[in-house]
Amino acid sequence: MKRRQTAQPTKKAGLNKMVLQVVEKFVSINGEGSRCGQLATFIRFAGCNLNCGYCDTAWANDRKVAFVPMSAEEIYGYIKDTKVTNVTLTGGEPLLQKDIGTLLALLSKDPELYVEIETNGSVLLSKFSDLENPPSFTMDYKLPSSGMERMMALDNFDHLTNNDTVKFVSGSLEDLEKAKELINKYKLTEKTNIFISPVFGDIQLESIVDFMKDNNMNGVNMQVQLHKIIWDPNERGV
């Protein structure tokens, strides 16, 4: 009698290759942050641990989203092929990619590139503090209207420098009050760059300016997502 064979795990060369899950990659102008208006190559990764009520890329967080597995070297190759020197890594939550450290280390060796990474404030930035030439972190602090404030890692404020940014995406007066409180409490304008952005379409732009005037918010930048003015706000790949 034949013995029933059980499937044995195989270890083929390349099977354990380190890969990152890329849901889209494109060149556009950066619509946000300190290099707003400049060309940038965007790499968007799959998956997020948060569920912000206003998320404009919730599709990338769907467990069933289609992604292309790419190694750090393949992503670097794509970036160099574009001939664009600004790079934005985003998502989803890019810092949750298992091999993001490998990619950041590889990109940091290229002095021609300016790399920024959009992160949601829940991932400890201390994990990346040993990088020799670190990227610019744009760290969101998720305000009350996101529904995700409880997930914020406040220790991250200690790891930001003048090469980084804290972004407060605000959808209400309560959000603005909270942003002001944190900026003052942690003396954020002395440490890093600060941006306040509206949750797109949810708050009168004038009310943000009025709030900044009423509260002497010197050193704070207000910014509206430029790509949502140029293209349809729901358009992907722009």
Ligand SMILES: C[S@@+](CC[C@H](N)C(=O)[O-])C[C@H]1O[C@@H](n2cnc3c(N)ncnc32)[C@H](O)[C@@H]1O
């Ligand atoms: C889609 S997230 C991806 C990176 C990371 N998960 C994060 O939240 O920072 C990129 C940026 O878009 C912002 N964003 C998402 N939806 C938005 C909306 N409806 N209006 C304004 N900004 C939005 C986020 O706050 C974040 O700063």
Ligand SMILES: Nc1nc2[nH]cc(C(=O)O)c2c(=O)[nH]1
């Ligand atoms: N043009 C453009 N600029 C951006 N800056 C940050 C983006 C993001 O989704 O993280 C983004 C985006 O999706 N498009």
Ligand code: SF4
């Ligand atoms: S953390 Fe970023 S990607 Fe995740 S739900 Fe919030 S805005 Fe969307």
Ligand SMILES: [Mg+2]
């Ligand atoms: Mg976006």
